[in-house]
Each structure stands twice: as structure tokens, then as C-alpha cells.
Amino acid sequence: MNDILNSDLRGRIDTWLERFPAEHRRSAVLGALREVQKEYGHLTPDRMDAVADYLGLPAVQVYEVGSFYTGFKHQPVGRHTVAVCTNISCWLRGGEEILAHIEKSLGIRAGESTRDGRIYLKCEEECLAGCCGAPMMQVDHVYHENLTLEKIDKILGALS
Amino acid sequence: MIQHHNQMCFATLEHPEPWSLKAYESVGGYRVWKKILAKRPPRRDLIEQIKSSGLRGRGGAGFPTGVKWGFMPDCDESYLVCNADESEPGTCKDRDILRFNPHALIEGMAIACYAIGAGTGYAYLREEFGDEPYRRFREALREAYGNGMLGPDIQGSGITVYLHDTLGAGAYICGEETALLESLEGKKGFPRFKPPFPANYGLWGRPTTVNNVETLALVPGILREEPGWQVGTEKSRGTRCFSVSGHVSRPGNHELPLGIPFADLLELCGGVWKNRELKAVIPGGSSVPVLPAKTMMELDMDFESLAEAGSLLGSGAVVVMDETTDMVRVLQRISRFYFQESCGQCTPCREGTGWLYRVLTRIVEGRGEEQDLEILEKVPGRIEGHTICALGDAAAWPVQGMLRHFRDEFEHYIRYGKSPVSPA
Ligand SMILES: Cc1cc2nc3c(=O)[nH]c(=O)nc-3n(C[C@H](O)[C@H](O)[C@H](O)COP(=O)(O)O)c2cc1C
Ligand code: SF4
Ligand code: FES
Numbered sequence: 001m002n003d004i005l006n007s008d009l010r011g012r013i014d015t016w017l018e019r020f021p022a023e024h025r026r027s028a029v030l031g032a033l034r035e036v037q038k039e040y041g042h043l044t045p046d047r048m049d050a051v052a053d054y055l056g057l058p059a060v061q062v063y064e065v066g067s068f069y070t071g072f073k074h075q076p077v078g079r080h081t082v083a084v085c086t087n088i089s090c091w092l093r094g095g096e097e098i099l100a101h102i103e104k105s106l107g108i109r110a111g112e113s114t115r116d117g118r119i120y121l122k123c124e125e126e127c128l129a130g131c132c133g134a135p136m137m138q139v140d141h142v143y144h145e146n147l148t149l150e151k152i153d154k155i156l157g158a159l160s
Numbered sequence: 161m162i163q164h165h166n167q168m169c170f171a172t173l174e175h176p177e178p179w180s181l182k183a184y185e186s187v188g189g190y191r192v193w194k195k196i197l198a199k200r201p202p203r204r205d206l207i208e209q210i211k212s213s214g215l216r217g218r219g220g221a222g223f224p225t226g227v228k229w230g231f232m233p234d235c236d237e238s239y240l241v242c243n244a245d246e247s248e249p250g251t252c253k254d255r256d257i258l259r260f261n262p263h264a265l266i267e268g269m270a271i272a273c274y275a276i277g278a279g280t281g282y283a284y285l286r287e288e289f290g291d292e293p294y295r296r297f298r299e300a301l302r303e304a305y306g307n308g309m310l311g312p313d314i315q316g317s318g319i320t321v322y323l324h325d326t327l328g329a330g331a332y333i334c335g336e337e338t339a340l341l342e343s344l345e346g347k348k349g350f351p352r353f354k355p356p357f358p359a360n361y362g363l364w365g366r367p368t369t370v371n372n373v374e375t376l377a378l379v380p381g382i383l384r385e386e387p388g389w390q391v392g393t394e395k396s397r398g399t400r401c402f403s404v405s406g407h408v409s410r411p412g413n414h415e416l417p418l419g420i421p422f423a424d425l426l427e428l429c430g431g432v433w434k435n436r437e438l439k440a441v442i443p444g445g446s447s448v449p450v451l452p453a454k455t456m457m458e459l460d461m462d463f464e465s466l467a468e469a470g471s472l473l474g475s476g477a478v479v480v481m482d483e484t485t486d487m488v489r490v491l492q493r494i495s496r497f498y499f500q501e502s503c504g505q506c507t508p509c510r511e512g513t514g515w516l517y518r519v520l521t522r523i524v525e526g527r528g529e530e531q532d533l534e535i536l537e538k539v540p541g542r543i544e545g546h547t548i549c550a551l552g553d554a555a556a557w558p559v560q561g562m563l564r565h566f567r568d569e570f571e572h573y574i575r576y577g578k579s580p581v582s583p584a
Contacts, residue, residue: 019324026347027344027346028346029346030326030329031326034287034329068331068349069328069329069349070329070331071287071328071329072329072330083288087249087493088249088442088446088490088497089249089250089405089411089477089479091490091493092405092406092407092479092481125332125497125500126288127247127248127249127250127251128288129251129255129286129289130252131249131250131252131405132252132404132412133252134405134406134411140291141287141289142291142292143291
């Protein structure tokens with residue numbers, strides 16, 4: 001366990017524990033998994049076990065959270081997560097064309113990562129609450145709104 | 161035309177750093193909270209004030225906020241939860257409150273904690289807000305603690321209020337209040353059966369009030385008796401943040417008096433884009449029934465007028481569609497969303513949303529059959545009212561609305577395998 005949850009990571013998980021009453025360590029599961037994912041890029045059974053151990057929970061309680069939420073990744077993915085909104089307001093203003101353009105220019109489909117490990121194109125179902133700036137996308141949760149094809153090429157090109 | 165614009169939730173918008181404590185204080189921020197700290201009024205008095213202000217929840221259902229607060233019993237452990245999961249498609253106003261006026265939310269949460277008798281409040285932000293909105297909110301929380309507005313025995317008042325920020329992890333359903341509570345407990349976001357309601361059995365089984373960001377951000381201004389609140393209609397009081405998106409020239413969030421004519425709102429957004437005609441509007445987020453242009457152009461934007469017209473004000477998301485819009489495809493897109501996001505606990509929702517999406521896909525692909533209209537008519541009625549949470553209703557209503565107003569487009573699609581609307 002200690003190899004996975006180094007002291008820095010444990011400290012970060014503790015900041016989530018501090019938000020909740022001491023008897024409700026389970027509440028920190030989402031936060032803990034997020035910190036672990038931030039550190040390693042994706043979750044594995046070992047990493048989830050380490051979280052379960054640290055929080056003192058049955059492993060299944062951590063697995064079920066890990067598999068329920070779409071923010072958790074279970075395979076290695078590209079360094080930057082790109083999520084294109086194709087929900088209703090973006091759809092009305094060309095969100096699907098934006099997604100198709102990105103798929104074509106990166107040579108991957110939504111849900112895949114580029115071979116150089118640079119970009120993970122998330123399969124996004126949700127509206128990302130940037131509807132008044134449609135069409136829009138997020139890169140690592142940073143909003144890019146009122147997209148045009150030129151704008152996208154520039155944004156993606158600048159990712160290292 | 162419009163006099164009261166951005167005066168409550170967005171009151172700091174003209175300030176160079178609208179999110180700062182300085183900006184918030186310059187518009188009267190924290191005055192109410194400081195007064196409460198100094199005078200410790202009976203909590204029930206505050207509830208009465210909120211009741212008589214006419215404030216109704218901005219999260220979707222429009223439930224009277226003071227009444228909700230009044231359900232909270234006197235006890236030693238209870239909680240306030242701010243729903244900042246903002247995820248109803250078309251809605252993007254809570255994000256702007258978090259970015260531009262986080263202190264209004266913090267003061268609103270502190271006041272609400274006091275009024276319901278809670279010592280702790282949690283703000284649950286969707287994971288996708290993890291960058292700017294979350295940073296702004298956290299920074300504001302830090303400022304509020306640093307300035308002695310929060311914590312134990314605040315300014316020697318004997319009042320203790322702790323506020324915490326938390327983040328989701330990606331799930332639309334966690335916007336539903338009981339799913340959100342499950343998520344805060346570190347579980348999957350499965351909505352709970354109601355009753356018991358959160359005021360009896362909420363976070364960790366304790367009495368809990370769940371309110372939307374906008375609802376809470378309005379509270380300080382209401383208690384300051386801001387003139388900006390003295391607008392609206394008899395039953396729809398005050399302002400509302402409308403997120404106007406889709407086919408308008410200038411989409412945007414506008415905080416305006418409830419009851420303003422839709423025509424004025426449209427004009428404020430530069431009218432329909434590309435000089436096109438208005439076709440239809442989804443007036444309260446993707447889950448409410450669509451209304452045709454003719455109805456909308458004569459309609460006022462308040463709870464009652466929209467209900468009378470057969471729709472809902474919902475989350476205040478106004479999605480505008482021009483004459484080139486293919487309504488069958490719109491509905492297919494909306495149905496895909498509810499199908500994907502159904503948590504799967506209830507059979508009518510899990511199976512029904514799948515049926516709707518598959519039938520609509522078949523129609524869009526030119527493989528529609530005569531009986532498909534019948535399926536689209538029957539399935540929503542079997543979902544609506546037969547599920548644990550309102551996602552089932554949210555999946556049913558758009559279908560019912562579309563068939564009510566645009567049935568001919570579905571018939572045409574089924575008969576000829578394509579849309580009657582010529583694409584842009
Ligand atoms: C499927 C579903 C999604 C919801 N999403 C949200 C949301 O993103 N934000 C929100 O404030 N309320 C949402 N609600 C409504 C909440 O359940 C709850 O009514 C609301 O947060 C109460 O706050 P209010 O009284 O201040 O409106 C949703 C409801 C359902 C059924
Ligand atoms: S109505 Fe749908 S989303 Fe809500 S609890 Fe039932 S299955 Fe889950
Ligand atoms: S519909 Fe795209 S951000 Fe809301």
C-alpha cells in the first residue's frame with residue numbers, strides 16, 4: 001500500500017477526509033480516487049485497494065464508485081483530456097461537426113487516445129454548462145467556448 | 161426596455177474583479193450575515209422573511225424555499241447542501257455565479273445554515289467545474305474564513321458555521337438531490353426513494369436541506385431588501401437567471417425580472433440568428449416540453465405562464481431553435497442523453513429511455529414504421545410517475561411536447577424516410 005499511496009498522496013487524501021466528520025471516512029472515496037488518478041493517470045484494482053485500505057473500507061465500496069462515475073479512467077489515456085460537448089445547445093450550433101473535425105485531425109475516435117500519448121478524446125455525453133458559449137469543449141476542465149475549426153487547431157496544436 | 165438587469169446574483173459584474181470580497185462588500189455583501197452574528201435573531205424569523213419574499217427554488221422544481229427551510233427540525237446535527245452540480249442541458253448560470261460572485265453564494269449558505277439550524281454546509285460542484293469555478297469558489301471560501309465570517313464561534317457570537325467545497329466525479333444523475341447526498345456519502349449516485357425527504361433523512365441520515373446555487377445566492381440580497389428583488393409577478397417573485405442558448409445572435413446569461421415577455425428576452429439576445437424565423441423554444445432546460453414560436457412570442461417568462469402553456473420554467477435554460485431545425489433529430493439527441501444517464505435502478509426508466517432512443521434512431525435513419533408513433537405515444541406515459549426520481553419524467557416530457565406540437569414532422573419522417581425541413 002505504501003508504495004502506491006506515498007506520503008504526499010496520503011496528505012492530499014487527508015484534505016478530503018478533513019471535510020467530513022471522522023466517522024464518515026467513506027465520504028472521501030471520490031476525492032481519494034481523484035487524487036490517485038491525478039498522480040498515476042488512471043485507476044487499477046491495486047490502486048483502488050490501496051484507497052480502500054487507507055480509508056478502512058471494503059474494497060467493493062471503492063470499486064463501485066470507481067466504475068460508476070465517468071470521470072474515473074481504468075486504462076492508460078493521453079496526457080490531456082479533451083471533452084467536446086454535443087448536447088442540445090452545442091448540437092444546435094455545430095457541436096457534432098466540431099467533434100468530427102477533431103476525430104479526423106487526430107486520427108482517433110471519441111474514447112481513444114492519440115498514439116503519442118498526448119491527447120485523450122473523452123466520449124462526452126453530458127452538457128458541460130457552457131451552453132451560452134456553444135459550441136464548446138474542455139481541455140483538462142478548462143473551458144474553450146465559441147469554437148471555430150481554426151481555433152480548435154490552435155488549441156490542440158499547443159498541447160504538449 | 162429592461163431596467164432590472166443583473167442586480168441580484170450578478171450584482172458585482174460591473175466591478176473589475178467581481179469575484180473578490182471587496183467587490184462583494186461594495187454592493188452590500190455580508191451586511192446581513194454580520195447583523196445576524198451581532199443580533200442572533202430567532203432562526204424562524206429568517207425563515208418567515210424568506211417565505212414572505214416569495215423565493216422559489218431555482219434548481220428546477222420551483223419549490224418555495226422558506227417552506228423547505230421550515231421543514232427542518234431543531235436537532236444537534238443537521239446539514240445544508242448546495243447543489244452546484246449544474247448539469248441540466250442548456251443551463252450554465254450557476255457556473256457564472258461561482259466564477260463571478262462566489263461570495264453571494266457563501267453568504268447565502270451561511271445564512272441558510274443559521275436559518276435551518278445547521279452547523280455545516282457542503283457545496284457539491286460537478287467535477288467539470290474543477291478548474292476555474294472551483295478555484296474561484298475555494299479562494300472566496302478562504303477569504304471568508306480569513307475575514308472571520310466562518311468557523312467556530314464566529315466573532316464571539318456563539319454561532320458556528322463551517323462551509324466546505326466538494327467535487328463530484330462525472331454523473332448527470334448526481335444533480336438529483338438524493339443522488340447527490342449518496343455521492344457526498346462516497347457512494348454511487350443512486351437516487352433514494354422519497355419519502356423520507358432530506359429534511360427528515362438526508363446526509364448520513366440527518367436532517368438536510370438541499371438548495372441550488374442561484375437560490376442560495378439570492379438570499380443575502382433578498383434580506384437586504386434590494387430593490388432588484390421587488391420585481392416579478394405575484395407568484396413568481398424577483399429575478400431569474402436565464403441562460404439563453406441555441407439559435408440566437410448573442411447567447412448569454414441574463415438575470416431579469418420573472419415574468420418578462422419572451423419576446424423581450426429574445427430581443428436582448430439579438431433575436432434569432434442569421435435573420436431566420438423562430439421555430440420553437442425549450443423554455444426550461446432539455447427536460448421540459450418544447451413550445452412553438454407562436455406560443456412563445458406571446459408568453460411571459462414566469463412559473464405560472466409557462467405551466468399554463470404546457471411547459472415549465474425548470475432550470476431557466478432557454479434553448480432557441482430556428483426554422484431550419486429538424487425536430488425529430490432534436491428529440492433523438494435529447495433522448496440519447498436520458499438513455500445514457502439513466503442510473504438503471506427503475507425498470508420503466510432504464511428500459512423506457514432505451515426504447516425511446518432506439519425508436520427515434522430508427523425514424524431518423526429512415527427505417528421508421530407506422531407503429532413507431534404509437535410507441536412514442538405510449539412509452540412516456542409508462543415512465544412518467546412510475547420511477548424513483550424525476551429523471552424518468554425528464555425523459556418523458558420532451559417526447560410528449562414534441563408530439564403535441566410537431567407531430568407532422570414525425571409522420572413525414574416515417575412515411576418518406578426524411579425530414580420535411582430543408583436543412584440550413
Ligand atoms: C435528474 C435530475 C437532475 C437534476 N439536476 C440538478 C442540478 O444540476 N442542479 C440543481 O440545482 N438541481 C437539480 N435537480 C433538482 C434537485 O433535485 C433539487 O430539486 C434542487 O437542487 C433543489 O434546490 P432548490 O429548491 O433551490 O431548487 C435535478 C433533479 C433531477 C430529477
Ligand atoms: S428514474 Fe431513472 S435515473 Fe431516476 S432512479 Fe429511476 S432509473 Fe435511476
Ligand atoms: S449544451 Fe454544450 S455546454 Fe451545455
